[in-house]
Amino acid sequence: MPVSFLSNEQRESYGRYTGAPSPDDLARYFHLDDSDHALIAQKRGAHNRLGFAVQLGTLRYLGTFLEDPLAVPAPVLHTLAKQLRIKTFDDAKAYSTCEQRWQHATEIQTHYGYVEITERQIGFHLTRWLYALCWTGTDRPTVLFERAVTWLVTHKVLLPGSSTLERYIARLRSRVEERLWHALGRGISSEQQVRLESLLLVPVGSRSSPLDQLRKGPVMVSSRSLVVALMRLHSVRELGIRLPAAARIPATRVAALARFAGAAKVSAILRLPNPRRLATLVAFVHCLEASAQDDGLEVLEVLLRELFGDAIKADKKSRLRTLKDLDQAAATLASACQMLLDTSLPDGDLRTRLFEKIPRNALTLALEGVNALIRPADDVYYQELDAKYKTVRCFLPALVEHIRFGTNVAGQPVVAAFDWLRSNIARKKPGNDAPREVIRKPWQRHVLREDGNVDFHAYTFCVLNELHIALRRRDVFVSPSWRYADPRAGLLDGMEWEATRPIICRTLGLSAQPEPTLSALANELDRTYRAVAARLPDNPAVRFDQVGDKQELVLSPLDKLDEPASLIALRERVAGMLPRVDLPELILEVAARTGFTDAFTHLSERTARATDLPISLCAVLMAEACNTGPEPLIRGDIPALKRDRLSWVDQNYVRDDTLTAANAILVAAQSRLALANLWGGGEVASADGIRFVVPVRTVHAGPNPKYFGIGRGVTWYNLISDQFSGLNDITVPGTLRDSLILLAVVLEQQTDLQPTQIMTDTGAYSDVVFGLFRLLGYRFSPRLADVGGTRFWRIDPQANYGLLNTISAHNLSLKKIVPHWDDMLRLVGSLKLGLVPATGIMRTLQVGDRPTRLAQAIAEFGRIDKTLHTLTYIDDEAKRRGTLTQLNRGEGRHSVARAVFHGKRGELRQHYREGQEDQLGALGLVLNMIVLWNSIYMEAALDQLRADGYTVKDEDVARLSPLLHEHINMLGRYSFSVPDAVANGELRPLRDPADEE
Incomplete structure (x- = not known):
């Protein structure tokens, strides 16, 4: 465990001002109350009073005294001087060198109760608090360092030296890790230990160890492959590894060790100390049982x-081959039936006349042929x-x-x-x-x-x-399992639910009893019906057509929105000003501006770093996103781009949790741009999928001739904000129904943006989705491709809604909802808290031929919100146009994704789910970098145009898009370097459109 884990920048900023405090911080830490004023008033001279106040505010804000007490940002001096009514503080510089400042520091420490970290009680409480954090989580040392600093400041403890706190945290983490290793190794017999150690040994005549073989899941769909997958599960179970229940080891810690064993080379595991090596193998086998069982069931599902x-x-095919025989037999029987229906023939002569025309044998053969060839409507093709x-x-x-x-x-x-x-x-x-x-x-x-x-x-x-x-x-x-576990297992229940119910109801704005919420919704539905019906005669987009004996509502498609000449000119001018850039330089520049590479931590949860690691990380991300592999990026003369370095970084740094953390940094950076806030406030998001053919053997892909031809593929389902940033993504085999994964992609996104209105295409449409989204506080707003086929539901069958009466003949029954209200609240509360998997829950609730009563209740509730959405959709052109605009942003992002993912004919060639998710996660990350880089330079271009006197209209700016890539070079062999000025934080010079002509 390395003792030094802070960067030079972190060490230099420790206990120092890194910029002017925010207005909120100035109000919180630098406000002087009556007792402060009374104490300060005892000091003689304005410079002493100001210096004393500055030291007091600095101690509250930073947790320590500065060597030069007045080396603070100007807003701090102005804030304190204003409160002390000191108009000028030019002579206050003398305070920095006088002896009085040391006495003031001692007085402040004593009067306000600040203590040293060496006090026994302080050390005990801090150690216990940090120990719990280390044991239950996998935070990086730098994160623990920052949290420890916050704890010390909050508890009025003077900050020690940075190296002292660094060593303290390093020792504490070592203690926690040793406890974890011994806890995992406890209860492992010597025989089991020998078996685990043998997993690392390569048998004579073989090129791989048993561990390597266990790590390889099935890639083919066949009965033989399923048997091999099940025998792999059996091999794992034969090791007999069970975690000691009494140890109460956090699952995150076990999963972290298992991830390392699943990706690291066998030689790296062999080099680990004995306790850690044993613990790593125990964690790997424990987690592998769930993965192996999932792999087997996934093959079974596809096989069936x-x-x-x-x-x-x-x-x-058989029916097509026998169609001629069926036609002949049916024609014979038809002739017989025609004679039977002939009323002119006497009943007594009917049989004789029939057999004269059609011999008995021919009729018997025809009947046998029809019976043999016809299929029942519910045939199972046995x-x-x-x-x-x-x-x-x-x-x-x-x-x-x-x-x-x-x-x-x-x-x-x-x-x-x-x-x-x-x-x-x-x-x-x-x-x-x-x-x-x-x-x-x-x-x-x-x-x-x-x-x-x-x-x-x-x-x-x-x-x-x-x-x-x-x-x-x-x-x-099954259990254990990651993907096939009981989705209801984590539902709130018993006393836990009783205690949580009020919090859930307040958070989601729902009533504990069904009547208030249902009554409010019923009133909202009635008001909406009446308001839309009143405006219907003045709505040119809506008409009613007679189809048979029914009237059908027809919604005219939206007319194309004309683009004013000012918008066209502005778009061309801004696009022409964006600097030409190679994609590697773009990625490095975004890394320098946002520091997203800090989110990538080593797999073993240590602080392993390397010189120019950001360059290696950016190269790996680009290799994955462009689907080229590392070959075009490898440079033997640059250590950060050597083959072994890129392979090491790919194996140890790029994974789901680090990609998610890095993406959150990029989304936050985009949301801070003024231009992005003109496009949207982050309250709206849309979800849609893009398909990739997977030409390699894998069980994690599915067929769909429309998208994949004769092969298989996956769907990359994305959630995109109205600021053009990708918030979350899920990779699913084949073309799984959007409604099954929509809720998961929304609930599981981990960025600062929290959209409340979710737009989709028609594919994610279902009553259950409407119901769950409304219960969870979201507004589900799908684009309705066929409004005429949509059902309009009503609660009051006697209400008069004018022209809408003819299409609102379907009645809702609130009685289906009331008995299940508490279960509905319990379900959405568990989803909100992340206790149950959204995808698994959606599978259980999809209304098929045998829906549960709970599913029926949620669907009935959803029909209320679906009708509200449909009514406002046909009534409000702005809503329809806004939905279309947001969905077009998703399509535009997918177009850029295709351009980036150009290697290997744009096909995804990963055998395993983890590889698919990591590669497409890297693609999403690079897309967000392109959007952020374009937004930054578009903002600079607009500022320059305004400075040059060019007329820039806000309504035109709101219709610009950062989904541009013509100026970005993504092809060829790449150089990972940026100009010095850009590395120092400056922008590249904008292009002059005149030079391009």
Whole structure:
């Protein structure tokens, strides 16, 4: 553990003013009350009174005395002099060298109760507080240092020397880490320790260690791949690693060690001290069980989806082949039916005449042919499935042996049937006691034989089909797991919920009882209906068309908004002034301006840094974002760009948590720009996805011919603010329904911006989403592509809403909401506090063929908000145009993303989920850098235009966009250097458009 972890800048700013205090800080720390004035009044001379006040304010603000007491920012002197009614303080400089200042410092320390850190009680309380922080979190030493300084200032403790506090924190972290290592190693037998250590040894004749093999998850979708994945899970379980429950080790600490073991080279782990090496392996195996189980279930999900999907395709092909035979048989039966319907034929001669025209054998064959070829409406394609039973037989024994499912009430029949398969799969004659609740009507004719027994093959496919549905809805789950755990496990309950309910209700603006909130919503809906109906005759965008016996509302599309000549000219002029720049220089410049590289910490939670580390980090981020790999960036003559350095940085610094922290810094920098605030205040955000083909073998990609052709791909789902900055992103295989991931991408974003109005395209539309967003305090505002097909709901069936009466025939029932109100509050409270996964909850609430009562209640609540949104959407052109504008910003950002992600034909070539997320996270980070850099220089260009007398209209500026990239070079071999002036904080010279002509 290195003792020195502060940078030179941090060490120099410790206990010093780094700039003028803010107005709030001046009011808080430098305000003199009556007792202060009384004490200061005892000093003789204006310079002594001012110096005493400055030392007092400095101590309160910094926690220490300055060597030169008057070396403070001018606002501090002016604030204190004004309170002391000292008009001039030119002669106050003498105070800095007089002996009186030392006496004043001692007097201030004694009178105001400031103590030294060496006092026993102070050291005890500080140590206990910092120890708890270290034990429960993974904060960097610099963060702990800053928090310790804040604690000392708050508790009136004089700051010690920076090196003293540095060594103190380093020793404390070492103690915590040693405790963690010993806690993880406690209870590990010598036999288990030998097994763990053997994971690091490379067997003779092999090129990789068992640890390397365990770290590799499945990349193919096949029955063989599923068996291998399940055997990997079995190998992990055989190690028998269980964390000691009594130790109460924080999950974040275990996960941090596991991340290191999952990414570091085996040789690096071997070099660790024995206790730490053992603890690292224990943490890795403990976390790997959940990951391995998830990988196995992910292969199972895709395999079952392909199995049942291929059966549907095979049935369609078979139907096409037999269509001619079906037509012939149907034609024969049609002729027979025509004779039966002929009333002119006497009933007695009907059979004779029929067989004369159509022989009995021909009629029998036609009937048999039709019966053989027709399919019921709820066909399960069993014949095609049964042909694939060998595939199922390959993986089913391993599946039932190694996977144990938990369940809620809805999934109990599935788990009972799965457990029966486990008990009977090895028998030659399975028992006749198979649970039959799982056999739904479409399967009964295949599973149930005439003698009452079950067909084992058909029963197996029936159970797998129901398991696939239940797993997708999370009615069944496993433990431990990251992605397939019980999404309800973290819900607030019992006394915890009783204590939290009032806080949740106040935070979300909801009532503990349903009546007040529902009554207010009912009134809002009624008022909105009446207001929109009153304005409807004057709304040229809305008309009613007669479709059959119904009237349908038609909303005219928005006319293109004309761009004034001033806007076109301003856009061209600003774009022409932006400096031409290589992407590496842009990234380095943004790093220098924002310090976002400080968010990237070493994987092992140590303070490992290296010379010119920001350059290496920027190179790795660019290699990932541009999809080129590191090859174009490698320079053998520059240590920061050597191959081994870039590989080391990529493995140890770039990961989900560091990317998220760095992104928060960039978003905050963008939001501080005056230009960005003209575009929006951060209250609005939109969500949309961009698709990437994944041409490599992986289970973390899905098919969709529309987007991926004959291959597979992923969707990168983004949340974008009205300031053009990306707030959060989620990578999902294939093209998962937007409504399943929308809530997660909003709730899990970790920036300073907190948007409350969320805009999406029609894909994220569902009643449940409307309900949850309204309960959580958001306004869900999707673009409505087909208003005519939208249902308008009402609460009062007798209310007269004029022209809207014809389209608002659907009645809401508040009785469906009232009994479940407390459960709805408990759910949104748990989501708000991050106790349950949003994606998992959305899976359980999607209203399908068997929705839960809670899902029905949330959907009913959502219909109120959906109707409110639809009414205001058709009534307010500004709202429709604002939604379209924000969605266009998302599309524009995706266009820039395509331009940046140009390498390897724009295809994502990562086998594993973590690699996909990290690479696309780096892409999002670079996009935010481009937006920030463009915004900074656009602001400078606008300032220069105003200074030159050019007319710049605010309404034109509000329609500019920083999503430009023509002036940025992203191709070729790159040089990571910036001009000295830019490195010192200056801007590059703007281009003169005249020079470009």
